[in-house]
Amino acid sequence: MSAATTTARTAGGAGGAGRAAMRALHILLLPAVLIGAWWVASLVSGVYYLPTPGEIAATFVEVWGTERLLEDVLPSVGRLFGGFALAVVLGVGLGVVLGLSARIRALLEPVLEFFRAIPPPVLVPLLMLFVGVSTTMKLLVIVSGCIWPILLNTIEGVRAVDPVLVDTCRCYGIRGRRWLTTLVLRSASPQIMAGMRQGLSIAIILMVISEMFASSSGLGYTIIQFQRTFAIPEMWSGILLLGLLGFLLSVVFGLVERKVLSWYNGTRAAARGE
Amino acid sequence: MLDVTGLQKIYPGQHGEVEALRDLTFHLGDGELACLVGPSGCGKTTLLKCIAGLMRPTSGSVVLAGTSVTGPPPDMAVVFQEYGRSLFPWLRVRQNVELPLKEKRLPAKRRRELSDEALDAVGLLKSADAYPWQLSGGMQQRVAIARAIAYEPRVLLMDEPFAAVDAQTRADLEDLIRTLWKRFSMTVLFVTHDIDEAVYLGQRVLVMSSSPTVIQDDVSIDLADERDQINTRGEHRFAELRTRIYAEIRNASQPGAAQPQEAGKE
Numbered sequence: 370m371s372a373a374t375t376t377a378r379t380a381g382g383a384g385g386a387g388r389a390a391m392r393a394l395h396i397l398l399l400p401a402v403l404i405g406a407w408w409v410a411s412l413v414s415g416v417y418y419l420p421t422p423g424e425i426a427a428t429f430v431e432v433w434g435t436e437r438l439l440e441d442v443l444p445s446v447g448r449l450f451g452g453f454a455l456a457v458v459l460g461v462g463l464g465v466v467l468g469l470s471a472r473i474r475a476l477l478e479p480v481l482e483f484f485r486a487i488p489p490p491v492l493v494p495l496l497m498l499f500v501g502v503s504t505t506m507k508l509l510v511i512v513s514g515c516i517w518p519i520l521l522n523t524i525e526g527v528r529a530v531d532p533v534l535v536d537t538c539r540c541y542g543i544r545g546r547r548w549l550t551t552l553v554l555r556s557a558s559p560q561i562m563a564g565m566r567q568g569l570s571i572a573i574i575l576m577v578i579s580e581m582f583a584s585s586s587g588l589g590y591t592i593i594q595f596q597r598t599f600a601i602p603e604m605w606s607g608i609l610l611l612g613l614l615g616f617l618l619s620v621v622f623g624l625v626e627r628k629v630l631s632w633y634n635g636t637r638a639a640a641r642g643e
Numbered sequence: 644m645l646d647v648t649g650l651q652k653i654y655p656g657q658h659g660e661v662e663a664l665r666d667l668t669f670h671l672g673d674g675e676l677a678c679l680v681g682p683s684g685c686g687k688t689t690l691l692k693c694i695a696g697l698m699r700p701t702s703g704s705v706v707l708a709g710t711s712v713t714g715p716p717p718d719m720a721v722v723f724q725e726y727g728r729s730l731f732p733w734l735r736v737r738q739n740v741e742l743p744l745k746e747k748r749l750p751a752k753r754r755r756e757l758s759d760e761a762l763d764a765v766g767l768l769k770s771a772d773a774y775p776w777q778l779s780g781g782m783q784q785r786v787a788i789a790r791a792i793a794y795e796p797r798v799l800l801m802d803e804p805f806a807a808v809d810a811q812t813r814a815d816l817e818d819l820i821r822t823l824w825k826r827f828s829m830t831v832l833f834v835t836h837d838i839d840e841a842v843y844l845g846q847r848v849l850v851m852s853s854s855p856t857v858i859q860d861d862v863s864i865d866l867a868d869e870r871d872q873i874n875t876r877g878e879h880r881f882a883e884l885r886t887r888i889y890a891e892i893r894n895a896s897q898p899g900a901a902q903p904q905e906a907g908k909e
Contacts, residue, residue, distance in 0.1 A: 533729045534728060534731065536721075536723070537721075537729045540697070540720065541743035541794060542717060542743065543743065543746050547742075555731070632732045633732070633733075640776075
């Protein structure tokens with residue numbers, strides 16, 4: 370009996386390790402296959418524009434070492450965060466006002482729909498004329514694109530605040546700042562976070578675009594320079610860097626989101642009867 | 644303590660006005676426990692919202708302790724039917740109970756005392772650090788009750804608070820309400836559609852007619868003060884009172900008198 374239990378436990382332990390290995394395999398398998406396929410394609414075709422992953426990796430370290438990291442990458446990422454943060458503040462702030470007041474919403478909605486329809490990249494030449502080729506211009510380009518999902522989702526979230534909770538707050542005299550932070554913003558936080566997630570990926574795109582014209586530094590500028598000078602592995606390494614940056618931001622955002630919305634996920638799980 | 648005089652509520656609607664409440668007048672004495680029963684659609688929730696200051700009546704007045712109610716009064720607490728939606732899911736149980744006390748600017752120590760006492764009174768002190776959604780429906784409603792008690796109200800309004808919990812939990816919660824009412828000496832107005840519950844809980848039962856609503860009867864419940872689920876409900880007098888109120892509500896909802904459609908809020 371005891372021997373049987375021991376055997377079962379050992380088997381279970383091995384099963385656990387096996388499961389972990391399977392999980393790792395699941396996660397890494399597809400990237401490994403894709404890199405392998407790329408490698409083969411690169412070697413077989415011998416096309417100049419398609420270096421092997423090995424070459425790109427070697428170039429990556431060499432190109433994005435300290436100097437470019439400090440002069441191009443970090444300022445770009447800084448502008449990305451700056452623009453994104455500005456868009457969050459403006460989007461959530463304006464979204465709360467619009468979500469709470471039907472009158473202001475009716476007044477502004479047609480205008481907002483119009484501005485939303487303008488693709489932000491076309492604003493680049495315009496903004497260059499008005500504010501010059503500057504950090505301000507780049508921040509404005511980022512804000513002009515990534516504010517929309519944040520704004521619209523905030524409006525929806527604020528409008529969807531549960532009327533029973535609204536009555537509860539009224540009964541217990543909860544108003545002012547506590548009402549805003551405890552009721553309105555927390556209620557709307559699932560939608561706000563969804564908007565921020567969309568906004569973040571738009572912000573990355575616009576960061577690159579804002580640096581592609583008439584710029585003299587930054588990630589977008591550097592990649593364009595490499596392309597124009599036929600520094601092909603370097604160009605690829607820039608694309609790789611952008612991919613990694615986006616991936617990293619998405620992972621970090623996911624962690625923050627899980628923390629902020631733990632109550633929401635818990636409520637949903639409880640409603641499903643888990 | 645609470646005076647409701649000539650209360651009328653008319654909802655404007657697309658197909659003409661709907662008179663939900665016609666003329667309600669009653670008085671609750673200090674420390675009374677009264678139940679309000681009526682057929683479904685008779686405007687119980689409308690009445691409660693008018694008393695709570697959440698809704699303005701079309702005419703008539705609500706006066707609480709000498710002061711006219713025009714907005715939510717500071718010494719009144721409300722327990723809503725939808726317990727799952729009246730607690731803040733992002734706050735823990737204790738935070739939910741203490742939130743109104745923060746707004747009252749009570750010091751942290753006093754808040755803690757009040758929330759401890761209230762949570763202990765409803766038997767949930769152990770769950771103080773849980774989130775509402777981790778609790779069963781009955782427990783969630785007890786958190787809402789604890790929040791109301793910790794607020795130290797003079798009047799406690801309850802809007803069909805046990806309509807959505809199972810029978811056993813409901814019986815427990817009914818006994819809890821009687822216990823809390825005695826311990827914290829509040830005036831309680833308990834709205835329900837369940838006649839048995841009204842007779843079991845109340846010192847008085849106010850019977851509402853169907854819409855457009857008036858107070859049809861005011862029944863004094865002359866049962867012993869100590870009540871328990873098995874014996875009290877088995878008493879002959881309990882059955883008599885129950886039958887009397889049941890008959891009145893049935894008469895009230897008989898067709899015959901011209902009855903506009905029911906008000907939406909119920």
